[in-house]
Amino acid sequence: xxxxxxxxxxxxxPPAEVRMNIPTxxxxxxxxxxxxxxxxxxLQMLSQLxxxxxxxxxxxxxxxxxxxxxxxxxxxxxxxxxxxILHIAFNMYALYAIGLALEQQYGYARYLALFLxxxxxxNVASFLFSPNASVGSSTAxxxxxxxxxxxxxxxxxxxxxxxxxxxxxxxxxxxxNLILGLTPGIDNWGHLGGLVGGVIFAALxxxxxxxxxxxxxxxxxxxxxxxxxxxxxLAVLVIFGGIVVLKFLKA
Numbered sequence: 559x560x561x562x563x564x565x566x567x568x569x570x571x572p573p574a575e576v577r578m579n580i581p582t583x584x585x586x587x588x589x590x591x592x593x594x595x596x597x598x599x600x601l602q603m604l605s606q607l608x609x610x611x612x613x614x615x616x617x618x619x620x621x622x623x624x625x626x627x628x629x630x631x632x633x634x635x636x637x638x639x640x641x642x643i644l645h646i647a648f649n650m651y652a653l654y655a656i657g658l659a660l661e662q663q664y665g666y667a668r669y670l671a672l673f674l675x676x677x678x679x680x681n682v683a684s685f686l687f688s689p690n691a692s693v694g695s696s697t698a699x700x701x702x703x704x705x706x707x708x709x710x711x712x713x714x715x716x717x718x719x720x721x722x723x724x725x726x727x728x729x730x731x732x733x734x735n736l737i738l739g740l741t742p743g744i745d746n747w748g749h750l751g752g753l754v755g756g757v758i759f760a761a762l763x764x765x766x767x768x769x770x771x772x773x774x775x776x777x778x779x780x781x782x783x784x785x786x787x788x789x790x791x792l793a794v795l796v797i798f799g800g801i802v803v804l805k806f807l808k809a
Contacts, residue, residue, distance in 0.1 A: 588657035637677035639693035649695040676701020676755040682798040683751025692745040701756025708760035763790025
């Protein structure tokens with residue numbers, strides 16, 4: 559539980575100190591996800607040394623023909639695989655930079671759901687629009703970035719003047735990365751899908767703060783019900799899962 563103190567004057571009255579307790583959790587899931595990705599990449603390198611080929615990548619990469627043949631897990635597993643040391647280093651830095659703060663507000667289960675569903679949405683979009691094989695956590699990370707923007711927008715009255723600068727920074731980072739994604743070898747469809755999945759989940763299931771308490775001590779509480787959280791996750795799953803079903807029906 560973080561505390562924010564404010565001494566801003568209100569309605570012409572002298573400044574009064576107000577304390578707001580902000581609900582947070584100590585980040586854990588971000589570190590676990592980073593650990594899984596790093597261990598998987600070490601297995602990829604070990605496989606290349608021992609077998610002469612990248613077995614984890616061969617089993618788990620997003621390869622459209624194999625997905626159409628029934629290997630549905632390839633819509634999830636790519637987010638834990640990476641193509642090079644630079645690829646995983648960049649993604650792990652982004653996950654660390656964006657994920658830690660977001661996890662504190664989302665809580666463990668909802669943050670994990672956001673990561674997995676955003677990654678799934680990104681892989682579905684790539685499956686639908688890109689014929690190329692792809693791997694990487696960036697599908698999920700774009701979902702986290704989108705969720706950060708939605709979180710600040712929906713709770714902007716509690717961020718005050720900082721809301722505008724945070725939102726501009728978030729949009730700028732997303733825009734720059736999408737432009738960089740236009741270069742060959744980068745799966746920008748996966749990024750866009752992750753972004754859309756993150757927006758949907760965050761808009762329907764993300765933290766929605768409200769005030770409880772009496773002056774001068776207030777608690778910020780999440781007004782989002784458990785039913786809303788489940789429905790938000792289900793919405794992403796149904797929308798992007800439905801796209802996969804349609805793709806199979808047309809194949």
